[in-house]
Amino acid sequence: MSLFEHKAYNQHEHVAFFQHKSSGLKAIIAIHNTNLGPSLGGCRMWPYSSSEEALTDVLRLSKGMSYKAAMANLKLGGGKSVIIGDPRKGKTDDMMLAMGDFVQSLGGKYICAEDSGISVDNLKVMARRTDYASGTEAKFRYDGGPADGNPAPSTAYGVFVGLKAAVRYKLNSDLRGITVAIQGLGHVGYRLAEHLHHEGAKLIVTDIFPDNLDKAVEQFGAKVVKPGEIHAVQADVFAPCALGAAINDDSIDNIKAGVIAGAANNQLAEDHHGDRLKDKGILYAPDYVINAGGVIDIYHQRMESSADNLRQHIEGIGDTLTDIFVRSAEENKATSSVANKMAEERFLSGC
Numbered sequence: 001m002s003l004f005e006h007k008a009y010n011q012h013e014h015v016a017f018f019q020h021k022s023s024g025l026k027a028i029i030a031i032h033n034t035n036l037g038p039s040l041g042g043c044r045m046w047p048y049s050s051s052e053e054a055l056t057d058v059l060r061l062s063k064g065m066s067y068k069a070a071m072a073n074l075k076l077g078g079g080k081s082v083i084i085g086d087p088r089k090g091k092t093d094d095m096m097l098a099m100g101d102f103v104q105s106l107g108g109k110y111i112c113a114e115d116s117g118i119s120v121d122n123l124k125v126m127a128r129r130t131d132y133a134s135g136t137e138a139k140f141r142y143d144g145g146p147a148d149g150n151p152a153p154s155t156a157y158g159v160f161v162g163l164k165a166a167v168r169y170k171l172n173s174d175l176r177g178i179t180v181a182i183q184g185l186g187h188v189g190y191r192l193a194e195h196l197h198h199e200g201a202k203l204i205v206t207d208i209f210p211d212n213l214d215k216a217v218e219q220f221g222a223k224v225v226k227p228g229e230i231h232a233v234q235a236d237v238f239a240p241c242a243l244g245a246a247i248n249d250d251s252i253d254n255i256k257a258g259v260i261a262g263a264a265n266n267q268l269a270e271d272h273h274g275d276r277l278k279d280k281g282i283l284y285a286p287d288y289v290i291n292a293g294g295v296i297d298i299y300h301q302r303m304e305s306s307a308d309n310l311r312q313h314i315e316g317i318g319d320t321l322t323d324i325f326v327r328s329a330e331e332n333k334a335t336s337s338v339a340n341k342m343a344e345e346r347f348l349s350g351c
C-alpha cells in the first residue's frame with residue numbers, strides 16, 4: 001500500500017496509525033489541515049475490507065472537513081478518524097478507551113466527534129481518556145428547546161435556511177406553494193420536512209423504510225413515491241437527504257427540479273457532475289456548505305456560547321450560499337467549483 005503516493009493523501013499534514021492488541025483496536029486518524037484551528041471530525045467504525053480502503057475513506061473524509069469548516073467560518077481544521085471493525089460486533093469499552101488514548105496522544109490537533117458506527121455513549125467512554133472528544137453533551141439547542149447532543153436538528157435547520165436562500169436566488173420566491181422532493185426521511189430529512197411544511201411548501205417524499213413516510217403523509221399531507229423515482233419527479237427543489245452520489249450518470253438527466261439543496265454528504269458522484277448541473281441550468285447548493293449546521297453546533301457547544309449565537313451562525317449558511325451563487329454566475333463556473341475555491345482560499349491562507 002502506498003502512502004505518500006496515495007491519490008487522496010495530497011496536502012495532509014498528519015496521518016497516524018494505532019493498534020491496541022488486547023482490545024483489538026485498529027484505527028487511523030487523518031489530519032488534513034490545521035491552519036484555521038485544531039482539526040475536528042467524526043470517528044467512523046466500519047468493517048472495511050482492507051486497510052487500504054480504510055485509509056482512502058479517512059483521507060477523503062478529513063479533507064472534506066477542512067472545506068466544511070472553512071465555509072462555515074469556524075476556527076477549525078479538517079480531520080477524521082476510522083476504526084476498522086464491525087460496530088455491531090467487535091465494539092467494547094476497552095476499545096473505546098484505547099481510542100481515547102490515541103486521540104489524546106495527538107495533543108489536541110484532532111478533536112473527535114460521532115460518525116457512523118460510533119454513538120454518544122462510545123464518545124463518553126473515549127472522553128474518560130481524552131480531553132478532545134466532542135458531542136458528548138449539549139448545553140443548548142439552536143431554537144432554545146431541550147438539547148440532547150444530537151446535531152441533526154441544527155443540520156436540518158441549516159439545510160432549511162440554505163434551501164430557502166437557493167429558492168429565493170433561483171426562483172425569486174419564498175417557500176409558499178414550492179414543491180420539494182425529499183430523498184430520505186431520517187434524522188435530518190424528517191426535520192427538514194417539518195420546517196418546509198410550516199413555511200407552506202408542498203412535499204413529495206421517499207424512504208426505503210415506511211415508518212416516517214406514513215407520519216409525513218399524516219402530518220404534512222406529503223405525497224409518497226418509490227425510492228427510484230424521487231430524483232425525477234416534477235418538483236421545484238430536489239433535496240437529497242439519504243446517501244451520497246444521488247447525482248450521478250444515471251440520475252442527472254432525469255432531474256426536473258431547478259434547485260438541488262439537501263443534507264447528504266458527497267451528493268455529486270464525480271466532480272464533473274457539478275459542471276453538468278450548471279450546464280443544465282440547475283442551481284446546486286454545495287453539500288458541505290448547506291449541511292454544516294451539525295458541525296457549527298458542535299463548535300458552539302465546545303465554547304462559551306448560547307442558543308442565539310448558534311442560531312445566528314447557522315443562519316449564515318444562507319448568506320454564504322448566496323455569495324457562492326453570485327460568484328458562480330459572475331465567473332460562469334459551477335457552484336461546486338466556486339465553493340471549493342473559496343474554501344481553499346480560506347484554509348490555505350489560515351484566515
Ligand code: NAD
Binds near residue numbers: 208
Ligand atoms: P439517517 O440515517 O437518519 O437518515 C437517512 C434516511 O435515508 C433513512 O431514513 C434511510 O432509510 C433513508 N434511505 C437510505 N437509502 C435510501 C434510498 N436509497 N432512498 C431513499 N431513502 C433512503 O441519516 P441522517 O442523520 O438523517 O443524515 C442524512 C444525510 O445527511 C447523510 O448523508 C448524512 O451523512 C448527512 N449529514 C447528516 C448530518 C447530521 O447531523 N445527522 C450532518 C451532516 C450531513
